[in-house]
Amino acid sequence: xxxxxxxxxxxxxxxxxxxxxxxxxxxxxxxxxxxxxxxxxxxxxxxxxxxxxxxxxxxxxxxxxxxxxxxxxxxxxxxxxxxxxxxxxxxxxxxxxxxxxxxxxxxxxxxxxxxxxxxxxxxxxxxxxxxxxxxxxxxxxxxxxxxxxxxxxxxxxxxxxxxxxxxxxxxxxxxxxxxxxxxxxxxxxxxxxxxxxxxxxxxxxxxxxxxxxxxxxxxxxxxxxxxxxxxxxxxxxxxxxxxxxxxxxxxxxxxxxxxxxxxxxxxxxxxxxxxxxxxxxxxxxxxxxxxxxxxxxxxxxxxxxxxxxxxxxxxxxxxxxxxxxxxxxxxxxxxxxxxxxxxxxxx
Ligand SMILES: *Cc1c(COP(=O)(O)O)cnc(C)c1O
Numbered sequence: 001x002x003x004x005x006x007x008x009x010x011x012x013x014x015x016x017x018x019x020x021x022x023x024x025x026x027x028x029x030x031x032x033x034x035x036x037x038x039x040x041x042x043x044x045x046x047x048x049x050x051x052x053x054x055x056x057x058x059x060x061x062x063x064x065x066x067x068x069x070x071x072x073x074x075x076x077x078x079x080x081x082x083x084x085x086x087x088x089x090x091x092x093x094x095x096x097x098x099x100x101x102x103x104x105x106x107x108x109x110x111x112x113x114x115x116x117x118x119x120x121x122x123x124x125x126x127x128x129x130x131x132x133x134x135x136x137x138x139x140x141x142x143x144x145x146x147x148x149x150x151x152x153x154x155x156x157x158x159x160x161x162x163x164x165x166x167x168x169x170x171x172x173x174x175x176x177x178x179x180x181x182x183x184x185x186x187x188x189x190x191x192x193x194x195x196x197x198x199x200x201x202x203x204x205x206x207x208x209x210x211x212x213x214x215x216x217x218x219x220x221x222x223x224x225x226x227x228x229x230x231x232x233x234x235x236x237x238x239x240x241x242x243x244x245x246x247x248x249x250x251x252x253x254x255x256x257x258x259x260x261x262x263x264x265x266x267x268x269x270x271x272x273x274x275x276x277x278x279x280x281x282x283x284x285x286x287x288x289x290x291x292x293x294x295x296x297x298x299x300x301x302x303x304x305x306x307x308x309x310x311x312x313x314x315x316x317x318x319x320x321x322x323x324x325x326x327x328x329x330x331x332x333x334x335x336x337x338x339x340x341x342x343x344x345x346x347x
Contacts, residue, residue: 010188010192011185011188011189011192011221011222011223012220012221012222013185013221014181014182014185014217014220014221014254016178016182019068019071019072019175019178019253020068020071020072020074020075021067021068021071022066022067022070022071022074022102023067024054024055024056024063024064024066024067024070024098024101025054025055025056025063025064025067025179026053026054026055027054027064027186028186028189028190029049029050029051029053029054029186030049030050030053031047031048031049031050031187031190031194031196031325032047032048032050033045033046033047033048034046034047034048034292034293034295034326036292036293037288037289037292037293040288040292041310041313041314043313043314043318043320043324044199044313044318044319044320044321044322044323044324045321045322045323045324046309046313046324046326047196047198047323047324047325047326048293048295048325048326048327048328049183049187049325049326049327049328050328051063051064051183051327051328051329051330052295052296052302052328052329052330052331052332054330056094056097056098056101057093057094057096057097057129057133058093058129058330058332058333059330060090060094060329060330060331061090061179061180061210061327061329061330062090062091062094062095062170062171062330063094063098063179064179064180064182064183064213065170065171065172065175065176065177065178065179065180065209065213066094066095066098066171066176066179067179067182068175068176068178068179069081069165069167069171069175069176070098070099070101070102070104072165072175073104073165073167074102076165077163078104078163078164078165079104079105079162079163079164080099080104080105080106080107080157080162080163080164080165081095081098081099081104081105081106081107081164081165081167082106082107082108082150082153082154082157082164082165082166082167083095083106083107083108083109083150083166083167083168083169083171084108084109084110084111084146084147084149084150084168084169085108085109085110085111085169085170086110086111086113086114086275086276086300087110087111087112087113087114087117087121087122087126087127087139088114088121088125088126088127088276088300088334088337089108089110089126089169090126090298090300090301090330090331090333090334091169091170091171091207092108092110092126092130092135092137093126093129093130093133093333095108095135095167095171096108096129096130096133096134096135097129097133099133099135100133100134105136105162106133106134106135106136107135107136107137107138107153107154107157107164108130108135108136108137108138108150109137109138109140109146109149109150109153110127110137110138110139110140111140111141111142111143111146111149112139112140112141112142113142113275113276114274114275114276114277120337120339120340121337121338122139124336124337125333125334125335125336125337125338126333126334126337127337128336129333138153146169147168147169150166150168150169151166154166168207169207170206170207170208170209171207171209172207172208172209172210172212172246173209173246173249174246174249174250174252174253175253176209176213177209177210177212177213177216177246177247177249177250178213178250178253178254179209179213180209180210180211180212180213180214180216180217181213181214181216181217181220181250181254182213182217183213183214183217183327184213184214184215184216184217184218184220184221184223185217185220185221187201187218187223187225187325188218188221188223188225191223191225196323197323198225198323198324198325199225199226199318199319199322199323199324200225200226200228200318200322200323200324200325201214201225201226201227201228201324201325201326201327202227202228202230202305202308202309202312202324202325202326202327203227203228203229203230203305203326203327203329204229204230204232204301204302204304204305204308204329205229205230205231205232205239205243205266206231206232206233206275206301207242208239208242208243208246209246210327210329211227211229211243211247211264211266212243212244212245212246212247212249212250213246213247213250214227214327215227215243215247215259215263215264216247216250216251216254216256216259217254219247219251219256219257219259219263220251220254220256225325226263226265227263227265228265228266228267228308228312229243229264229265229266229267230266230267230270230304230305230307230308230309231266231267231268231270231271231304232270232271232275232300232301232304232305233271233274233275234268234271235268235271236266236267236268239266239268240264240265240266243264243266244259244261244264247259247263247264267308267311267312269308269311270282270304270305270307270308270311271304272304275300276299276300278299278300278303278304278338278341278342279304279307280345281304281307281310281311282299282303282304282307283299283303283342283345283346284307284310285297285303285304285306285307285309285310286298286299286303286306286335286342287346288306288310289306295328296332296335297328297331297332298330298331298332298333298334298335299334299335299338299341299342300331300334301329301330301331302328302329302330302331303331305326305327305329306326309324309326
């Protein structure tokens with residue numbers, strides 16, 4: 001579709017000039033129709049925002065957050081990024097790559113969050129790429145507060161003479177979420193530029209920064225597209241509460257208005273057995289996106305997000321005339337760590 005600058009007559013512009021930021025993202029990422037999938041499902045008009053094409057180390061949603069996080073790290077004269085994630089974290093992979101881009105070191109705490117995984121899981125996919133980018137990492141048993149564990153690692157590294165900058169899991173604090181406020185503005189601009197109104201935006205939600213940033217950004221520009229987050233990890237209520245809290249902090253940074261509770265929407269029907277464990281609906285969504293649209297999803301996040309989109313279409317949640325935008329948050333690197341399981345499900 002045609003791309004255009006945000007339409008000043010229709011939406012207000014967010015002023016990001018007060019924040020440190022580095023350019024990492026190929027933007028705007030395209031919005032494309034998913035005509036074959038729409039037809040196959042007999043549902044509304046489905047579109048996809050290609051944030052799997054953000055351009056950093058096989059792309060994904062962490063790129064936009066890292067523009068602000070690395071910006072802040074450089075402003076604070078850090079020489080090292082320290083963060084945490086599950087073993088197959090896309091966030092750690094993108095953070096490792098961003099560190100390389102600016103000559104920073106990167107250290108990650110990798111949580112063994114997903115039970116029963118094999119040696120491939122701890123060496124291929126994102127872990128392989130973390131090594132390629134020269135990140136150092138330590139594996140850790142699953143625990144309740146991995147941000148505290150990673151912050152302690154940062155303290156230890158500081159004592160060793162490094163200048164670490166701590167990034168919470170998923171890059172999800174108000175600084176990182178600015179990346180998705182910026183994406184919200186980009187979507188509003190693309191929508192206005194193409195004369196295409198979206199009635200819904202659907203995305204996977206995990207550490208909450210993506211959905212929080214989107215809701216904050218849409219509110220700040222005065223665009224009322226509702227955002228449906230598909231939980232990949234936890235029940236609706238705690239997820240709503242973490243998205244809401246972070247959206248509030250992000251809007252405060254932007255000096256925007258408060259967010260009504262009714263704006264935070266989460267569907268927890270596609271989590272399956274838990275974080276990092278693909279459900280049958282996840283594998284179906286990965287397969288359908290691949291075979292209908294030639295699009296690669298992942299088994300932890302975007303596959304569950306797409307399963308949510310498909311499930312909502314099947315429940316007639318949308319009107320037939322709706323234009324529904326799915327935010328592809330990336331993650332395909334993790335596919336390789338799950339290949340045996342996916343191949344088995346397909347056979
Ligand atoms: C991290 C991640 C998400 C979830 O985004 P949050 O901001 O953590 O909610 C979704 N998809 C992919 C591929 C991710 O890596």
